[in-house]
Amino acid sequence: xxxxxxxxxxxxxxxxQENFASNSGxxxxxxxxxxxxxxxxxxxxxxxxxxxxxxxxxxxLADMAFAxxxxxxxxxxxxxxxxxxxxxxxxxxxxxxxxxxxxxNPKISTYVVDITDADGDxxxxxxxxxxxxxxxxxxxxx
Numbered sequence: 001x002x003x004x005x006x007x008x009x010x011x012x013x014x015x016x017q018e019n020f021a022s023n024s025g026x027x028x029x030x031x032x033x034x035x036x037x038x039x040x041x042x043x044x045x046x047x048x049x050x051x052x053x054x055x056x057x058x059x060x061l062a063d064m065a066f067a068x069x070x071x072x073x074x075x076x077x078x079x080x081x082x083x084x085x086x087x088x089x090x091x092x093x094x095x096x097x098x099x100x101x102x103x104x105n106p107k108i109s110t111y112v113v114d115i116t117d118a119d120g121d122x123x124x125x126x127x128x129x130x131x132x133x134x135x136x137x138x139x140x141x142x
Contacts, residue, residue, distance in 0.1 A: 010074065010137070010139040011031045011068065011071065011072050011074070011137075011139075012028070012031055013139055013140050013142065014071070014137050014138075014139045014140065015028055015031065015067075015068055015071075016140075017140065018064070018067075020060070021038075021060055021061070021063075021064040024040070024045075024046075024057065024060055025040055025041060025043055025045070025046070026038055026039070026040045026060065026061050026064055027039060027040075028064075028065075028068060031068045031069075031072055032072065033072045033073055033101075034069055034072060034073070034100070034101030034104065034109075035069055035072070035098075035099065035100055035101065036065045036066075036068035036069040036072065036097075036098075036099045037065065037096065037097065037098050037099070038061055038064050038065045038068070038096070038097045039061075039094055039095065039096045039097070040057065040061045040094065040095045040097075041093075041094045042090065042091070042092055042093055042094065042095060047091060050089075051091050052089040052090060052091045053089070053090050053091065053095065053123075055084075055086060058084070058086065058095065058115055058123065058124050059082075059084050059124075059126070061095055061097045061115060062084060062097050062099075062113040062115050062124065062126035062128075063079070063082065063126070063128070064097065065097035065098065065099035065113050066079070066082070066099050066111050066113050066126065066128040066130075067079075068099065069099035069100070069101055069111050069113075070099075070101075070109055070111060070128070070130035070132075071137060073104075073132075074136055074137055074139075075132055075133065075134070075135070075136060075137065076132075076133040076135045076136070076137055077109060077130035077131065077132045077133065078130060078131050078133065079128055079129070079130055079131075080108075080129050080130065080131045081127075081128070081129040082126065082127065082128045082129070083126070083127050084124050084125070084126045084127075085124060085125045085126075086123070086124045087122055087123065087124060087125065088117070088121055088122065088123045088124075089123075090117050090123055093117055093118045094117075094118050095115055095116070095117060095123060096115065096116050096117075096118075097113050097114070097115050097126075098113065098114050098116070099111050099112070099113040099128075100112055100113075104132075106132065107131065107132055108129060108130070108131060108132065109129070109130045109132055110127070110128070110129050110130075111127070111128045111129075111130070112125065112126070112127055113125070113126035113127075113128065114126075
């Protein structure tokens with residue numbers, strides 16, 4: 001149990017360094033082994049010309065949760081495949097991404113990320129596959 005807590009704390013420190021998503025107004029709300037949650041309060045900068053959340057913003061939120069879940073074991077994992085299906089347009093509120101590990105082996109891991117709105121309705125479904133490298137994450141000291 002202590003090891004799991006150290007990994008969780010380390011992952012939180014590791015991803016506190018993440019620039020792109022945090023500069024895009026996204027944040028992690030929970031990270032555990034094989035699992036992560038993130039959220040994004042919808043702002044004008046997230047909207048496309050139609051006034052709905054840009055697909056790139058939704059993809060970035062999902063990818064951020066996928067990255068945390070796939071690296072949560074303390075080993076570097078990089079995306080080798082990702083796809084997303086957009087099922088509902090939204091233009092206000094908060095979006096939530098919940099990444100769940102569906103399979104893992106020494107080299108490959110897979111994840112499903114559900115992106116939902118404040119009502120819990122599915123906005124998009126993201127599938128990601130990660131390649132698990134041999135290197136350990138370079139977790140910053142406290």
